[in-house]
Amino acid sequence: xxxxxxxxxxxxxxxxxxxxxxxxxxxxxxxxxxxxxxxxxxxxxxxxxxxxxxxxxxxxxxxxxxxxxxxxxxxxxxxxxxxxxxxxxxxxxxxxxxxxxxxxxxxxxxxxxxxxxxxxxxxxxxxxxxxxxxxxxxxxxxxxxxxxxxxxxxxxxxxxxxxxxxxxxxxxxxxxxxxxxxxxxxxxxxxxxxxxxxxxxxxxxxxxxxxxxxxxxxxxxxxxxxxxxxxxxxxxxxxxxxxxxxxxxxxxxxxxxxxxxxxxxxxxxxxxxxxxxxxxxxxxxxxxxxxxxxxxxxxxxxxxxxxxxxxxxxxxxxxxxxxxxxxxxxxxxxxxxxxxxxxxxxxxxxxxxxxxxxxxxxxxxxxxxxxxxxxxxxxxxxxxxxxxxxxxxxxxxxxxxxxxxxxxxxxxxxxxxxxxxxxxxxxxxxxxxxxxxxxxxxxxxxxxxxxxxxxxxxxxxxxxxxxxxxxxxxxxxxxxxxxxxxxxxxxxx
Numbered sequence: 001x002x003x004x005x006x007x008x009x010x011x012x013x014x015x016x017x018x019x020x021x022x023x024x025x026x027x028x029x030x031x032x033x034x035x036x037x038x039x040x041x042x043x044x045x046x047x048x049x050x051x052x053x054x055x056x057x058x059x060x061x062x063x064x065x066x067x068x069x070x071x072x073x074x075x076x077x078x079x080x081x082x083x084x085x086x087x088x089x090x091x092x093x094x095x096x097x098x099x100x101x102x103x104x105x106x107x108x109x110x111x112x113x114x115x116x117x118x119x120x121x122x123x124x125x126x127x128x129x130x131x132x133x134x135x136x137x138x139x140x141x142x143x144x145x146x147x148x149x150x151x152x153x154x155x156x157x158x159x160x161x162x163x164x165x166x167x168x169x170x171x172x173x174x175x176x177x178x179x180x181x182x183x184x185x186x187x188x189x190x191x192x193x194x195x196x197x198x199x200x201x202x203x204x205x206x207x208x209x210x211x212x213x214x215x216x217x218x219x220x221x222x223x224x225x226x227x228x229x230x231x232x233x234x235x236x237x238x239x240x241x242x243x244x245x246x247x248x249x250x251x252x253x254x255x256x257x258x259x260x261x262x263x264x265x266x267x268x269x270x271x272x273x274x275x276x277x278x279x280x281x282x283x284x285x286x287x288x289x290x291x292x293x294x295x296x297x298x299x300x301x302x303x304x305x306x307x308x309x310x311x312x313x314x315x316x317x318x319x320x321x322x323x324x325x326x327x328x329x330x331x332x333x334x335x336x337x338x339x340x341x342x343x344x345x346x347x348x349x350x351x352x353x354x355x356x357x358x359x360x361x362x363x364x365x366x367x368x369x370x371x372x373x374x375x376x377x378x379x380x381x382x383x384x385x386x387x388x389x390x391x392x393x394x395x396x397x398x399x400x401x402x403x404x405x406x407x408x409x410x411x412x413x414x415x416x417x418x419x420x421x422x423x424x425x426x427x428x429x430x431x432x433x434x435x436x437x438x439x440x441x442x443x444x445x446x447x448x449x450x451x452x453x454x455x456x457x458x459x460x461x462x463x464x465x466x467x468x469x470x471x472x473x474x475x476x477x478x479x480x481x482x483x484x485x486x487x488x489x490x491x492x493x
Contacts, residue, residue: 001115001168002087004028009085011035011102013044013075016119017091019147022048025072026055026148027176032074034082041075048073051148083109087172089141091119099123100131107133115165117141121192122248125158125185135160139169142189143178144446152446153178154189179445181438187252190434190442192245194453196259197420199242201413202230203262206282210407213282214292219380219404223414225371225450230417231282235275239268258424258480296378297405302397303390305341310334334360343391348382348412349464350419350471357384365392368406369415369460371450377401382408410475411468418456419469419481425453426486462490 008024010017013035021044025031035041052066061069074081082088088106092098103116110116116138118128129135140156153173157166166182173180183189188196205216217229234242246261268274268281275281283292310333333339337346344356348366356364365388368380379396381403383389389405396403406412411419425439434442440452457465466483473481483491 001165002172006086006172007032007084009034009082009088010091011082011088011106012091013037013040014091015047016143016145016147017089018044018047019051019145020089020091020119020143021073022051022069022148023143023176023178025069028072030072030074030084032076032082032085034076034079036077038077041077045070045073045075079105080109082106083111085110085114087115087117087169089117089119091143094120094122096123096127099128103128103131103138113137115139115169117169119143122188122245124187125156126160129158129160136162137165139166140183140185140189141169141173142183144191150446151177151179152191152442153180154183154191154442154446155180156183156185156189158185179441181434181442183434183438183442184432186428186431186433188245188249190428190439191446193249193433194421194424194428194439194443195447196246196249196257197424198417198447199230199234199246199265200259200262201417201420202234203264205409205413205416206231207262207264208407208409210409210413211404212295215294215404216413217292218294218378219368219413220417222378223368223370223376223380224418227448227450234265235281235283235285238274238277239265239281240274243269258420258427258484260480294378294404297393297396297403299393299397299403302393303341304398305391305394306339307395307398308333308339310337310339338395340365340391340395343388345381345391345395348415348468350411350415350468350475352408352410352475353382353384353388354408355475357388363388363391365389365395366408366412367392368412369418378404380404380406380412380414382406382412384408410472411481415468416472418453418460419465419472421453422457422460422465423469423481423484423487425457426484426490429454429486430484457487457490462487462493466491 008029008031010021010033013033021031021033049070052069055061056066118140119142121142125140129138132138139161142154144150144152155166155170170180202216206213213231217232220226220229243265250257250261273280276285279285337344343363345365348368353364353366363384365381365383370376379401381392383392393403428439429436436454440455443449443452466487469481469483473479
């Protein structure tokens, strides 16, 4: 259906359209880019030329290849010039009426067997197809910005999309060096649906005063390996865009989702603090702005204390091994905990430190989840009381780590977000948005996650995750945290 001789049309010469044009041209296709705005075409052409030069500098192309890449692209203000295209990808404003009008014009120009695709990130593909006379020849090809860099393309089939067309489009995207994932036409597709708790939990932690913004973002980077934390990523994306997607997905599911849009983010949008593009968002980006730093607890007064492990404490073993700590076999210590000067120290399992202290009748300090305890530079903890706080600081000092003190809350920060991401991914599998492998691939290549949510769930343990989620739901009184069907089924297995 598609091969290298297929002429690719792109409608919209903005950042996304220009990026898609570069990708297609780099794969050897002749490309026609249409836009109604002459300045937009000039900017798009400049962006592709800049992209070709970047490839030249990195050794991905030689001088001849860079010249050939830009030479394959034709830029036009006339929609009739799109006639030779066998596949046209629309990348204009996210407004249904504007897209429907464009598609009607394209159908008058293109051959009957030409394929139309939309790059929409939020509008239903089936709804957009309703404006077409040939809806079977229409699908979604959702690229991620910047398109030349981001690997993922969500291949979205509407209700009327020819299945063979979707398969051919996925093969074409694979040939362009992309990671194509087949997606059913559901609100938010995969990434914009499953990723919502990442942002939502970051905002909720900030609004609850668990830690300041710089500390929250630091924990996601340091403990879990994310390239950026949720608040700084929102600044990069633009809070107007991020908040609009959150509202759109929430409304599309009639509120039956694993997150609620953030009031705090909504207030930023109302105040015009949209992030980097306006010079201020969660953080300031003015010329005199300081780089935000996490709040670390002082270890200067940490007292040396005896660290003793009880039975079945493998979850702490890697961390203590890295610190050269000694082990004991005190069976009065609950599984998964260490005794630090008589205080129980262990990883969060959903309940608060205060709840554990009540159950055990001893002070408790809980640590947030770590992807690699040997690599993390810090320990994030919540303490049931002052004695537990002192023990946690001593523990961090003994392990040669910095310490971040958090407000005692169910699931702490990183663990709670990861659990909800797994919950959201499980819901997406249940709703047949995509299969588990496709969801993990989408989150790794479309959101740059260090691991897929379901991959993480398998490693963490479904039964353990179900218990932790139920604990968070019970302690917060918020039913959205209860473990979903997919996690419960996996736990039973």
